[in-house]
Structures are given as structure tokens and as C-alpha cells.
Amino acid sequence: MAQVLEFKLPDLGEGLTEAEIVRWLVEVGDVVAIDQPVVEVETAKAMVEVPCPYGGVVTARFGEEGTELPVGAPLLTVAVGASEGASGSAASPSPSSSSPSSPSPSGKGPGSGAESSGGSGNVLVGYGTGAPAARRRRIRPDRLDRAVAEVPVVEAPVVEVLVAETPGSDGPVPVVSPLVRRLARQHDIDLRRLAGSGPDGLILRADVDRAIRTAEETAAATARVAEAPVQAQVPAAAPNGVAAAAGAERIPLRGVRGAVADKLSRSRTEIPDATCWVDADATELMAVRAAMNAATGPSAGPKVSVLALLARICTAALARFPELNATVDTEAREIVRLPGVHLGFAAQTERGLVVPVVRDAHTRNAESIGAEIARLTELARTGKLSPAQLTGGTFTLNNYGVFGVDGSTPIINHPEAAMLGVGRIMPKPWVHQGELAVRQVVQLSLTFDHRVCDGGTAGGFLRYVADCVEQPAVLLRTL
Incomplete structure (x- = not known):
């Protein structure tokens, strides 16, 4: 039986905490080898091709090109086929690897090593994980087909803004990152109205960013209709007090x-x-x-x-x-x-x-x-x-x-x-x-x-x- 493993954006070193997806190198349904580059990201210092420590079939991608992700956010999931048993059928996963798990920074511990996950386990820095050849194993096409058939191949989750019946209801909000919470507070986004695209409904920064863009586009459309005559004569003022002429271009200060x-x-x-x-x-x-x-x-x-x-x-x-x-x-x-x-x-x-x-x-x-x-x-x-x-x-x-x-x-x-x-x-x-x-x-x-x-x-x-x-x-x- 196949095991679905989640690969998160690794620590790229030099104190970098986030990266922007520039180009995906694989599609959902593609077969990837261990340590094969799967995505090209841009940090504040360089362009980096990030290799995946697992070999198998890509079942989902998280984040569109141009999306900025924090270190530790999910990048993609891979269906890894189990080892062949004596009878030729797929072997059942061991208790320590029966559920999807992410590699620890050191590549050691239960569910993170090559022995338990089928990956190289070395994903700290995204410049090639350099695993020994003995740890790499080739999955026979017939076993791979059988393993993939048991795992549904899905497209990357689509974030939807949901209106809850009781927005102020009690209960935990599925958010881990303090950055996501702060970003939501700064833009008056109610996290209880969002459906997270992460594992188990986890709300990611990309979810909040989409909600912010939706709110801004709605507000801008309303303003254009209501204040079109005024805007033709008076320059718009930004929240920080910087005046901007109509049609002025704003370029984010990010990356290099x-x-x-x-x-x-x-x-x-x-x-x-x-x-x-x-x-x-x-x-x-x-x-x-x-x-x-x-x-x-x-x-x-x-x-x-x-x-x-x-x-x-x-x-x-x-x-x-x-x-x-x-x-x-x-x-x-x-x-x-x-x-x-x-x-x-x-x-x-x-x-x-x-x-x-x-x-x-x-x-x-x-x-x-x-x-x-x-x-x-x-x-x-x-x-x-x-x-x-x-x-x-x-x-x-x-x-x-x-x-x-x-x-x-x-x-x-x-x-x-x-x-x-x-x-x-x-x-x-x-x-x-x-x-x-x-x-x-x-x-x-x-x-x-x-x-x-x-x-x-x-x-x-x-x-x-x-x-x-x-x-x-x-x-x-x-x-």
C-alpha cells in the first residue's frame, strides 16, 4: 500500500525565513526520483532549485507561482510505494510510518529517515540532498501503478472564503504560524471565515493573502463606482500618507x-x-x-x-x-x-x-x-x-x-x-x-x-x- 508523504519548504540557510515560488518543475501526477528538483524558488539572496527527498508520484502542489511561502509550509505531497514483500504484493507500512510525516531538520527520527519514508532525509538546504546511492531504490512500474491507484491524485487545494453562520463562535482556529495571525489582524480578516488549504484544514499565509486580495479588489471596485468623479481631480492618499496619482504603479519591495x-x-x-x-x-x-x-x-x-x-x-x-x-x-x-x-x-x-x-x-x-x-x-x-x-x-x-x-x-x-x-x-x-x-x-x-x-x-x-x-x-x- 502506498504512503503519502508531505514535503515542506526546507530551511534554505543564511537566516532566510521565506521564499517565493518562481516556477514549478513538476506537475500533479508526475513521477519524481529521490532528490529531483521539484520547484524553483527565489529568496532574498538567490534563485534556488529545491530537491524533493522522496521518490514517487506527486499527488498535490501547494502554492501558485508568485506565492510567498514561509519555511516549514507544505510544498507538495508524494505517494511513495511500499517495499515488495516475499509474495510480490505491496507490504503494509510499519506502525511508525503508517501516517504521513515530514522529515525533521536533521533527517533523523521516526518517519523522517530514508528507512521509514523512502526519502533521502536530508532537506535542510535546498541545493541537492546528496544521499548515498545505496539508499535510493527504484520502484517497479507495476508496483508503482498499483500504489498510485490506491491514492487519489488531486489538484492543489483551492482556497474558498466561507461565511460562517456564527463568526464569533468559540473554538480553536486551525492556524499555526504567528505570522499568519498577525497578517490577518493587520487586514481585519476573520480567520474563522476561512477554509484552510493546508493539511487538516490548516490556514496558510497563502489563504490569508487571497482573502486580502479579494477584500481589496472588492473595496477598489466599490470606490471606483462611488468616487470616480472625485478621483479624477484629487490624488489618492495611501494609508501611510504617501500621495499617489491615479494609475500609479506600486512595486513590492521583496526578493533581491x-x-x-x-x-x-x-x-x-x-x-x-x-x-x-x-x-x-x-x-x-x-x-x-x-x-x-x-x-x-x-x-x-x-x-x-x-x-x-x-x-x-x-x-x-x-x-x-x-x-x-x-x-x-x-x-x-x-x-x-x-x-x-x-x-x-x-x-x-x-x-x-x-x-x-x-x-x-x-x-x-x-x-x-x-x-x-x-x-x-x-x-x-x-x-x-x-x-x-x-x-x-x-x-x-x-x-x-x-x-x-x-x-x-x-x-x-x-x-x-x-x-x-x-x-x-x-x-x-x-x-x-x-x-x-x-x-x-x-x-x-x-x-x-x-x-x-x-x-x-x-x-x-x-x-x-x-x-x-x-x-x-x-x-x-x-x-
Whole structure:
């Protein structure tokens, strides 16, 4: 006899508590293998394909594309066939696995291991569960057909708004999440009037969201009919007091955009930043790069980008000025100087601004840094960066010159202590060796946390970077 197991949205790590369904990779009735990706979700940090730890037939999906689900909410249910008995018939499930169960975070315990559920049991982070091959078993088609026949295949539940005869009647409301209760209170939604789409009628956030949208659409339709002449002359006012013209578009701050907004706001709120900048003659740096990339022979490696050279200069500067490779523990009122440089670099993608991190940049040369930047940039463009590749940075390099601008005042990537901004490199009149000449000039901007150092340290760091740009031979002393 088949067993129906529920797979919930796993903890995707890095403190993430929710994710938005971007694309379902399976349909109801599809046969899935253990650890096969079943849904693509978007978190505040990355796009993630979530694998299912069970092998069997998908019997239901929870949530449409575009729906935001909290960690622990049901994703789908899978009918898993029982092991074959000696007589060739489906074996009865053991008492410990006779009812649907969800895997524990550790993948251990009754009803959560591969032995009892037919799954890999490892679903903490949705990047592939990596179960040993010995735990995977293939279900014979005849047994699978027989098992599926015993389990009705249903479409994902449809949420209906039910009007109870006695809305204020006593009795428990089938809600587990405090977030769902708070959301309902904020929008005056009576949970007793909702029929939950979760297991045993559990009310999910998606149920409340649909009820909110229904109420808003009804109110908007009523307002358009009753106040159409007034709206043509007077701008509408939002609940928070922000005036909005008729037909104004509202874009939710969520996903990557929401995460960027939160981090930038926190940076401006918590960090007393200051900015210093300098113009530098990059003619020699560009000439050295051209010579490096023109080299031929067995020792010639891949081409080195300007960003890779600047990144290598930054690691050398941080070795001289470790005060800027730090963070501030506000609760302990301590400056924490970090032992290694994990260099972040700003990358613009279709999903917004992201900052991939080059791990242990202080141990790499320009060629190695360049190769890692190229790899991470490609992952960023395809939306395949993991949360781990977007966190843990200690210093950020921002090359906004690619947008054709000369300068900027960068906002520090919280909780780091500094960011170096690089403008475009372009021909400008410059005094070189006592004479006016046309040189390749770049503006460098350093925004730093004034708690970790004073202007003298920040100025020394920026001046060293500028000296390496103007005279690359200065950098050779630290290689």
C-alpha cells in the first residue's frame, strides 16, 4: 500500500525565513526520483532549485507561482510505494510510518529517515540532498501503478472564503504560524471565515493573502463606482500618507530588491560613514594590463581584467591598512578586525544588484581573482548564486564606471567597514612630468565607517591604491 508523504519548504540557510515560488518543475501526477528538483524558488539572496527527498508520484502542489511561502509550509505531497514483500504484493507500512510525516531538520527520527519514508532525509538546504546511492531504490512500474491507484491524485487545494453562520463562535482556529495571525489582524480578516488549504484544514499565509486580495479588489471596485468623479481631480492618499496619482504603479519591495533596500537602509541608519576621493592617472596600469594580455607562450595565462587588477590592489592595501577589513559589534561596542579578506564586488543583474564574494582574496593573485570574478559573474547573470556566495564579505569593490559615470559616494555594504568605488577610465588633460598631456584618468572613492578609523587611515589606504594605479611597480613590492 502506498504512503503519502508531505514535503515542506526546507530551511534554505543564511537566516532566510521565506521564499517565493518562481516556477514549478513538476506537475500533479508526475513521477519524481529521490532528490529531483521539484520547484524553483527565489529568496532574498538567490534563485534556488529545491530537491524533493522522496521518490514517487506527486499527488498535490501547494502554492501558485508568485506565492510567498514561509519555511516549514507544505510544498507538495508524494505517494511513495511500499517495499515488495516475499509474495510480490505491496507490504503494509510499519506502525511508525503508517501516517504521513515530514522529515525533521536533521533527517533523523521516526518517519523522517530514508528507512521509514523512502526519502533521502536530508532537506535542510535546498541545493541537492546528496544521499548515498545505496539508499535510493527504484520502484517497479507495476508496483508503482498499483500504489498510485490506491491514492487519489488531486489538484492543489483551492482556497474558498466561507461565511460562517456564527463568526464569533468559540473554538480553536486551525492556524499555526504567528505570522499568519498577525497578517490577518493587520487586514481585519476573520480567520474563522476561512477554509484552510493546508493539511487538516490548516490556514496558510497563502489563504490569508487571497482573502486580502479579494477584500481589496472588492473595496477598489466599490470606490471606483462611488468616487470616480472625485478621483479624477484629487490624488489618492495611501494609508501611510504617501500621495499617489491615479494609475500609479506600486512595486513590492521583496526578493533581491527588498533585501538590498533593507541592507542599504540599515547601513545609512547604523554606520557613520564618510567619503574621500582622488583622481588617479591610470595610463601605466592600462599599459601593464595590455602587456600582460599580449604575452604569449607556455607561461601566458588567461586575460586579466581591470577589475581583477583593482581587486588585487585592494587586497594589498588592506594588508597595509587592516583597520578597514573589519566590522563593528554594536552590542559589545567593539571593533572586530577580520583575519582574511573576502572581497565582494557589485554586479548588476536582471534581478537587481547583487554582491558575490571572492573567498580568501588575500591568498590569490590577479589571475586567480579574475577567474573567480568571471565565474561568479556568470552565476549571478543566470540567477544561480547560492546564499553562501552572497554573504560573508569583509570589503567591497564597486566598479560603477561600467555605467559611464565618473564618480559616486558608495553606500557601505553592511556590516562591512568600507567600500571602494571606481569610476570610468577616460582620456583627460593631465600634467605629466611637468607638461600638459592627455592621460587615462580615473576617480577613486572610498566610503568608510568612521568608527573603525580616522581620516588619516582612510586617506592612507586610498593614496596607496592610487599610487598602485599610477605606478604598478609599487604593487610588485608586495607580491
